[in-house]
Amino acid sequence: MKLVIKDLTKTYKNGVKAIDNLNLEIGTGMFGLLGPNGAGKSSLMRTIATLQSPDSGSIEFGDINVIEDKMALRKILGYLPQSFGVYPKMSAEALLDYFATLKGVSSKSERQALVREVLEITNLYDVRTKHVAGYSGGMKQRFGIAQLLLNNPKLIIVDEPTAGLDPAERHRFLNVLREVGTNCTVIFSTHIVEDVKELCNEMAILNGGRILKHTTPIEAADEIKGQIWTKIIEREDLETMEATFNILSSNYNQDNTLNIRVHALEKPADDFVSTPPQLDDVYFIALKQDEPVLA
Structure with a gap:
């Protein structure tokens, strides 16, 4: 049914x-x-x-x-x-x-x-x-x-x-x-x-x-293959990175640095590394695209 x-x-x-x-x-x-x-x-x-x-x-x-x-x-x-x-x-x-x-x-x-x-x-x-x-x-x-x-x-x-x-x-x-x-x-x-x-x-x-x-969860991740990039940054650099790149999420490493995940159709900069997409990325992309555009 x-x-x-x-x-x-x-x-x-x-x-x-x-x-x-x-x-x-x-x-x-x-x-x-x-x-x-x-x-x-x-x-x-x-x-x-x-x-x-x-x-x-x-x-x-x-x-x-x-x-x-x-x-x-x-x-x-x-x-x-x-x-x-x-x-x-x-x-x-x-x-x-x-x-x-x-x-x-x-x-x-x-x-x-x-x-x-x-x-x-x-x-x-x-x-x-x-x-x-x-x-x-x-x-x-x-x-x-x-x-x-x-x-x-x-x-x-x-x-x-x-x-x-x-x-x-x-x-x-x-x-x-x-x-x-x-x-x-x-x-x-x-x-x-x-x-x-x-x-x-x-x-x-x-x-x-x-x-x-x-x-579907599988199709959703497949749609953004090649569009997710990661980079390790210092905590104090997060605000600058957020102003420059489309950061989806960030998490702490043991040495107190941050691992950021960025959505971009092409490599954002030389020091970024391509990574397999996750369903979390799909979710955050959808929510970000739904945010109202500020005048």
Whole structure:
């Protein structure tokens, strides 16, 4: 099933245009929606998830008109918001059984089998009797995946799911998401480039409520081959370099020098070295090109 978004707009009462005439098509598999904080990612996710209505435009998922028939989408939707909320002092097993009841699974034996299945998929079965309130951040996020799997969703939306997770928890969470995202449409919203690089077969860069680029991670990097250059500089030279070259990023070396990455169609100067492009470079180029031109 394909998600088709056409001419979508949303402006809040304070005048902020969160979604600006957005058009996007997303097919089966893992789709990464990449953008900085405030780019409009959560607004778009909430609109697709039927938690708010757009001012104009359309959203269709397969043969479902999402805006006109919200309940039809909700029956096949799994949604993990940026903040999942406060958990009662209940075990994961009991809480999932409760959620399954709310989702219309009336048979106790069917609920038990379903709860066991989602706990095993999310690697939480061994801690099923522990209170979810006492889980670590990564375990809570995996529990969030478990609860959204209860209705066998065809569309899954996860909003900034790895923010605040330590590296080990992030790795475990991404592995779970990779496993569940093989047979349905998963929209993975994040500002962490590495998450998209590791997980997604297709991606878009969003800023100011607009799609700046819609591509694949591999194609995006291929487009700028031969255009990324590096040079080691002293810290005090950074400001001069920024005024002279299109610096995408910089990072410190152990000797306190800086390694800068520059975007240029040709070698910027003799002492620059060509380097393979990374998805980070694609991201920073798109954001820089979107910056307003100062008069």
